[in-house]
Structures are given as C-alpha cells and as structure tokens.
Amino acid sequence: MSVHVFDPARVRYFARATGQRAKNDTIDAALIAEFTASQVALATTPPDPTREELADLVKARRLLVDKRVDLRHASAGAPAIAQAVLEEAVEGLTAAIATLEAEIHSRVEAQPELADRVAALQTAPGVGPVVATTLAILLPELGKTTGERMSALVGVTPFDYDSGKSRGKRHIAGGRAAVRHALYIAAEVAATHSKGAIVDVHLQLKWRGKPSRVTLTACMRKLIVRLNIMLA
Incomplete structure (x- = not known):
C-alpha cells in the first residue's frame, strides 16, 4: 500500500x-x-522512532516552560502566601526543565550526525543551543529541500490574497508552531543584537514603516532560508 x-x-x-x-x-x-x-501528498521525511521520541521530549520541555511563565505572571500581585506557593511550583518546574534538557542533550550527543547539525546551526546569529536543538529535531527536512518549501513548511511564507486589481494583505498560515516559536526567538535576537543580513532586513523594513510583527516575520523567513542553505 x-x-x-x-x-x-x-x-x-x-x-x-x-x-x-x-x-x-x-x-x-x-x-x-x-x-x-x-491528490498527491508532498514528499516528507520518513518517521524515525528515535527522532520522534526526542521530539516528544522537546515538546514536553516547551510545555513546562510555558507553564512556568504562566505561574510567574500569576505570582505578580498575588497575596504573600500565594506567591510563596507559586514560587515553590516555579522552582519545581525549573528543576524538571533542567532534567529534560540534560536528557535531550545526552541523546543528541549520542547521535553524531544530529549533534553536528545542532553545532552547525549554532554558528548562525541568534541561534542558541535550545533553538538549534529544536530546529534540528522538529525540522529534519532542513537542508534537504528548497528555501521556498522550507519557509512554507515552517509557516512563515506570506500568501497572496488578491482578486483582480485588488491587492489584499499577505498573511502567513499553517506550518509547525513549535518550530516557528523557536525561529521567532532566534530572528528577534539576530535582528536586534547582532550584525549581518538579518539586521539589514530588519532595518530596511522598519525604515519603510512596516509593523514590528511584519518585520520580524520577514526576518524569520530570511533566517530559515539561510539556515536551510547552510545545512544543504
């Protein structure tokens, strides 16, 4: 079949x-x-049980990080007794996150090819260990297809919304949310705290009066295309 x-x-x-x-x-x-x-489905990378398990660990870590952020927000302005309880919960989540990060790092290092990809990704501006690991594990197609397809796969391609002479606003849609979140963090750092092509894109769009969300989305697309070329 x-x-x-x-x-x-x-x-x-x-x-x-x-x-x-x-x-x-x-x-x-x-x-x-x-x-x-x-219909004809686009070709995708065959499932790898080892990578799938690593992906589950990455997603679990992200879930814990989100919960920790929620608790910290809830702690602000709460009564003293509530703050103490919430802080204790935050400490527990921090310990759990550290445990998962150590396990993820250990499993990545046990796979030379994956470890090399993570190390290579970290040479790009704005890409730290967490972002590199997330991209390498949740985006195995990186470096194995075109930049256009890669940006669509992540969900940072602006789609046309035109009809006749009417030109509607372009919007991104679909894609892998967890990967896009990690890419957003990397693009934000690369656009504001370093030098290079991503900074140039960010400054040009800001000078043209584009909203910050639009400029960062463009930076995300530029970054994933460059990372795709680098790994290829």
Whole structure:
C-alpha cells in the first residue's frame, strides 16, 4: 500500500467544495477515498522512532516552560502566601526543565550526525543551543529541500490574497508552531543584537514603516532560508 499523510482540514475543505455538508462515517469514507485518489501528498521525511521520541521530549520541555511563565505572571500581585506557593511550583518546574534538557542533550550527543547539525546551526546569529536543538529535531527536512518549501513548511511564507486589481494583505498560515516559536526567538535576537543580513532586513523594513510583527516575520523567513542553505 502507498501511504500518504494529509492535513485533515484539507479533506473538510474538499467536502465543502463538493457541496457535501452532511457528515457521518459512510460519507467520510467516500470523501476520503475520493480526495486521496485525486491528490498527491508532498514528499516528507520518513518517521524515525528515535527522532520522534526526542521530539516528544522537546515538546514536553516547551510545555513546562510555558507553564512556568504562566505561574510567574500569576505570582505578580498575588497575596504573600500565594506567591510563596507559586514560587515553590516555579522552582519545581525549573528543576524538571533542567532534567529534560540534560536528557535531550545526552541523546543528541549520542547521535553524531544530529549533534553536528545542532553545532552547525549554532554558528548562525541568534541561534542558541535550545533553538538549534529544536530546529534540528522538529525540522529534519532542513537542508534537504528548497528555501521556498522550507519557509512554507515552517509557516512563515506570506500568501497572496488578491482578486483582480485588488491587492489584499499577505498573511502567513499553517506550518509547525513549535518550530516557528523557536525561529521567532532566534530572528528577534539576530535582528536586534547582532550584525549581518538579518539586521539589514530588519532595518530596511522598519525604515519603510512596516509593523514590528511584519518585520520580524520577514526576518524569520530570511533566517530559515539561510539556515536551510547552510545545512544543504
């Protein structure tokens, strides 16, 4: 059997395009069969059990970091007794994050090829150990496809929204949220705390009056394309 992986939303859009509003198992089976018979999935990297497990560890670390941020925000202005309890919880999360980071680092070092990719990524401006590890693990396609496809895969490609003479605003959509979050951090650092092509893009767009979110998104796209070329 030939197996492909599709975004479930595409199947629902396909159903709507055919005018099918009802939904049950029989209807879904027919729609999925029709959809998969008429579509071709983009080639993706075959799943690697070892990498998938590492990806789960990276995602778990990110979850703990987010929870720690939430608790710190909740602690501000809280009664003294609540602050003490929340601070204790923050310390527990910090210890758990450190444990996961040590495990992730150990597993990365045990894989020479992956360790080399992480080390190479850290040579780029703004890319620290956490960002490099996240990109190397959650984006195995990096360096193995075109920059255009890579930016779309991450979700930093601005899509057209035009009709006739009307030119709508471009928007990014889709992509891998965890990777995009890490890339945002790297682009922000590279655009404001270093020198190079990313700084130039940031300054040019700011001079043209572009909003900060637009400029940083452009920096993210520039950075992922350059990282893709570097690893290639």
